[in-house]
Amino acid sequence: MKLLKLNFKGFRNLEDGFIEPGEKVNVIYGENAQGKTNLLEAVWVLCGAHSFRGAKDSELVGFNSEKARLYAEFYSQNRVQNVQINFYPTQNKKDKKEILINAIPKSAAELVEKTGAVVFSPEDLxxxxxxxxxxxxxxxxxxxxxxxxxxxxxxxxxxxxxxxxxxxxxxxxxxxxxxxxxxxxxxxxxxxxxxxxxxxxxxxxxxxxxxxxxxxxxxxxxxxxxxxxxxxxxxxxxxxxxxxxxxxxxxxxxxxxxxxxxxxxxxxxxxxxxxxxxxxxxxxxxxxxxxxxxxxxxxxxxxxxxxxxGENPIVLLDDVLSELDNSRQDYLLNKTENYQVFITCCEESNKEQLKNGRIFKIDRGKVRLMSSL
Ligand SMILES: Nc1ncnc2c1ncn2[C@@H]1O[C@H](COP(=O)(O)OP(=O)(O)O)[C@@H](O)[C@H]1O
Ligand SMILES: [Mg+2]
Structure with missing residues (x-):
């Protein structure tokens, strides 16, 4: 599976917008509490309709929004497909969400079946x-x-x-x-x-x-x-x-x-x-x-x-690079080079492997493409 486009609206602290990730490495950097993990979480939610941080659906909706919408175009099973997830937590005071795959309502289990992601964060260490x-x-x-x-x-x-x-x-x-x-x-x-x-x-x-x-x-x-x-x-x-x-x-x-x-x-x-x-x-x-x-x-x-x-999962690496020593970092980057990878880190990295990817900066929830190779 490869993510081609990701749109977010009313999701956590992210300013409404979209990104077009590269096929290989995507680096998301920014200072603390700017929304790096939130962006990774958006990718993860699109692959299974729940958070990897164990958050409730209602917590995914931005503080100033009534609903959140994530939309993605992805390549999987030899074709371009799309998924949309709408969260309406305030209706009936219950968490309510709607999942559409290729515009047809589906369950979270069907979404999991169609997509694939692996996440690695410091808690896993x-x-x-x-x-x-x-x-x-x-x-x-x-x-x-x-x-x-x-x-x-x-x-x-x-x-x-x-x-x-x-x-x-x-x-x-x-x-x-x-x-x-x-x-x-x-x-x-x-x-x-x-x-x-x-x-x-x-x-x-x-x-x-x-x-x-x-x-x-x-x-x-x-x-x-x-x-x-x-x-x-x-x-x-x-x-x-x-x-x-x-x-x-x-x-x-x-x-x-x-x-x-x-x-x-x-x-x-x-x-x-x-x-x-x-x-x-x-x-x-x-x-x-x-x-x-x-x-x-x-x-x-x-x-x-x-x-x-039969499909490569998307690999999400949330702040783990800074937790690993150089040789383990290199090993990890080397072994994931055939996957589409999303990596968050605090600074623009000096690692050559990362410079060959797309680099996004995130600042108070605003995501900007900084360079693309
Ligand atoms: N539902 C929400 N609505 C608006 N802001 C949120 C929401 N959930 C978390 N935040 C804010 O997102 C920021 C943390 O984002 P996060 O992605 O974890 O940061 P980091 O860049 O350090 O990974 C915090 O400032 C937090 O208050
Ligand atoms: Mg984080």
Whole structure:
């Protein structure tokens, strides 16, 4: 996918206007709080109708606007297409949005299916160090972008999990409810089995790509290995068998679950193991090794997107360059040179690779094209 034109109206602090990005590198520079991330967010929203900062739709609308509109022309699936997203948060006091692809109303899931983007921001640099929830989110959102059905299974799983947890809290007061627990257990495990299977399959592919990138970044000195971490053996099991294994664990832990009022087994508790040369990158990796690991993972995510969907994703790099040392910066720029890339930074960079792209300056929400090669 390549973005050819992007129009924004009433979006965050951006002054109404448009940009025509170049096919390769697009640098967006400007001082702090001028709207660089907002512009990247606009690109991301056009690829999935939600923010990468976890913002509500209503927060995307400019303080002085009643609605926001994003419009883009993009090249994908061998043709020029367009997408328009309208946000009307004030109507009925509810978030309301409208997505049109090639002028036909569509769902956010259909938009995700048609577009593709990978975002890399400074918060991602803590992926290795942070808690499991952050890693689960990384894996889940990567799979969601490549397999739309996964998002709906994940939604159903979370709903079922909430219902089971509510039931666990009610049972001590109403023992007769114990009988209904079994129904929820079976439902939870069949969805859980599907999620675990998808995650294992994705992580296997991610591992192959990330290992190769990490080998490149570390000049062959380090071997990165990524595996799925759950509390039972998963090797070569189908989703059905994984569901059965999960059910065994769930049943074995019912007593504890009832005491805590919380479900202790399942994909919502799992993690992704990352090892460098056989030891945990989280516990023993240096900061540099942890950063290289995240860089390898992000590059692997982009490449897998292409391998799975057949389309290059747009790559959004929000302020990450300044967080990486020179050699990692060069590696990242080098490995993303076949993608359309949007990079934000505070100053006009001296990097030759960046000078070969289109350069935009942003000042109090006003975007101007400064140079184009
Ligand atoms: N909905 C909104 N309407 C108007 N301004 C907004 C909105 N949301 C954020 N802003 C403003 O955008 C600016 C931050 O933009 P951002 O893109 O994060 O800056 P940076 O250039 O540092 O990446 C802040 O000044 C913030 O007040
Ligand atoms: Mg920013």
């Amino acid at each position: 803590t992926l290795v160090k942070s808690g499991p929830a952050f890693r689960r989110k990384f894996i889940d959102s990567a799979i969601c972008r490549q397999k739309v059905k996964y998002a709906s299974v994940l939604g159903k799983y979370n709903k079922t999990l909430n219902q089971r947890n509510a039931l666990l809290k009610d049972i001590p007061k109403h023992r007769e409810l114990m009988e209904t627990l079994e129904i929820w257990d079976t439902a939870l495990c069949s969805l859980g089995g599907l999620l675990i299977k998808e995650r294992i399959d994705y992580i296997k592919k991610l591992n192959l790509c990330a290992e190769e990138y990490h080998d490149g970044i570390s000049s062959g000195r380090e071997v990165l290995k990524i595996t799925y971490d759950t509390n039972f053996e998963t090797e070569n099991l189908t989703s059905q068998q994984l569901a059965e294994e999960m059910l065994k664990k769930l049943r074995a832990g019912v007593k504890e679950d009832l005491m805590r009022g919380y479900t202790g087994t399942g994909p919502h508790r799992d993690d992704v193991n990352m090892e460098i040369n056989g030891v945990s990158a989280r516990n023993f990796g240096s900061q540099g090794q942890q950063r290289s690991t995240v860089l390898s993972l992000k590059l692997a995510e982009a490449r897998l997107h292409r391998e799975i969907t």
